[in-house]
Amino acid sequence: MTTHLVLAARAFGASGATYTGRRDPKLEETVKGVVSDWGGRFSLEFADGWRGVVQGWRRSGRVVHLTMYGLLLRDVISEIRDDPADKLVVVGGAKVPGEVFGLADWNVAVTSQPHSEVSALAVFLHELLEGRGLGAVFEGARLRVVPQERGKRVEESPRGV
Amino acid sequence: MTTHLVLAARAFGASGATYTGRRDPKLEETVKGVVSDWGGRFSLEFADGWRGVVQGWRRSGRVVHLTMYGLLLRDVISEIRDDPADKLVVVGGAKVPGEVFGLADWNVAVTSQPHSEVSALAVFLHELLEGRGLGAVFEGARLRVVPQERGKRVEESPRGV
Numbered sequence: 001m002t003t004h005l006v007l008a009a010r011a012f013g014a015s016g017a018t019y020t021g022r023r024d025p026k027l028e029e030t031v032k033g034v035v036s037d038w039g040g041r042f043s044l045e046f047a048d049g050w051r052g053v054v055q056g057w058r059r060s061g062r063v064v065h066l067t068m069y070g071l072l073l074r075d076v077i078s079e080i081r082d083d084p085a086d087k088l089v090v091v092g093g094a095k096v097p098g099e100v101f102g103l104a105d106w107n108v109a110v111t112s113q114p115h116s117e118v119s120a121l122a123v124f125l126h127e128l129l130e131g132r133g134l135g136a137v138f139e140g141a142r143l144r145v146v147p148q149e150r151g152k153r154v155e156e157s158p159r160g161v
Numbered sequence: 162m163t164t165h166l167v168l169a170a171r172a173f174g175a176s177g178a179t180y181t182g183r184r185d186p187k188l189e190e191t192v193k194g195v196v197s198d199w200g201g202r203f204s205l206e207f208a209d210g211w212r213g214v215v216q217g218w219r220r221s222g223r224v225v226h227l228t229m230y231g232l233l234l235r236d237v238i239s240e241i242r243d244d245p246a247d248k249l250v251v252v253g254g255a256k257v258p259g260e261v262f263g264l265a266d267w268n269v270a271v272t273s274q275p276h277s278e279v280s281a282l283a284v285f286l287h288e289l290l291e292g293r294g295l296g297a298v299f300e301g302a303r304l305r306v307v308p309q310e311r312g313k314r315v316e317e318s319p320r321g322v
Contacts, residue, residue: 004277116165119283
């Protein structure tokens with residue numbers, strides 16, 4: 001699940017991700033492999049506790065917490081988009097402690113229905129960046145998909161493109 | 162993962178889902194519980210094999226296969242949206258057999274980057290239905306979130322709303 005979450009963050013335009021809980025070398029290796037193959041800059045960091053990450057971020061940036069209990073995305077997305085500060089997007093589903101609601105600048109509901117952190121994050125970033133992820137070019141990629149009507153075509157560039 | 166996928170399908174406007182592979186009573190129970198609590202009509206079905214589902218669907222509807230190797234979403238979404246037939250959206254990541262590429266009416270890439278079936282499905286439905294999921298009302302819900310700036314507020318309706 002965390003792998004899907006981190007890869008969705010990357011594909012939809014985040015510049016990096018921080019995860020907490022238990023360190024996961026397999027996750028870090030997978031993400032490193034994806035960045036090495038598919039390009040772009042994306043950092044994955046581990047932090048022992050979420051509180052330090054959120055409080056540190058709040059010194060210069062803004063915090064968005066995705067939760068089905070928050071304000072509806074369509075009602076707050078323009079305000080978030082217009083805010084020039086860097087954003088930290090907090091996701092964690094049912095495991096998120098109540099304290100996060102108070103620390104977040106925005107608690108945002110990507111629908112008020114239960115679904116998935118992965119879908120919430122992807123649709124939030126898609127809306128925040130106005131679809132930029134859909135055609136994004138990742139620099140320095142070793143592999144590049146050539147979109148096809150049927151089948152798979154992948155071009156390889158030994159030095160990246 | 163399948164639970165997240167099915168709940169994302171429901172939240173973003175699908176009328177039902179069919180899963181294949183191994184029957185999963187826990188998945189079925191979770192989804193049944195979500196529909197009973199949060200309302201709307203949504204059917205979850207199990208099928209022994211994917212081929213019968215896809216071929217049966219093709220008799221009256223159209224098939225969209227989400228794959229990072231397909232045509233870019235932004236290039237084909239209007240065509241898919243304008244097609245009046247009911248759509249079956251096939252997702253399965255790396256486990257999808259090559260044959261699906263040939264049976265699909267559209268192979269669609271929700272970005273040409275690796276991410277997640279969950280994020281691909283959510284963003285696809287979000288675009289197909291032009292954001293309808295974001296404020297959808299699910300009829301007959303026992304529970305209803307009242308969007309809040311902070312904290313959680315859930316109203317309960319014993320007979321559904």
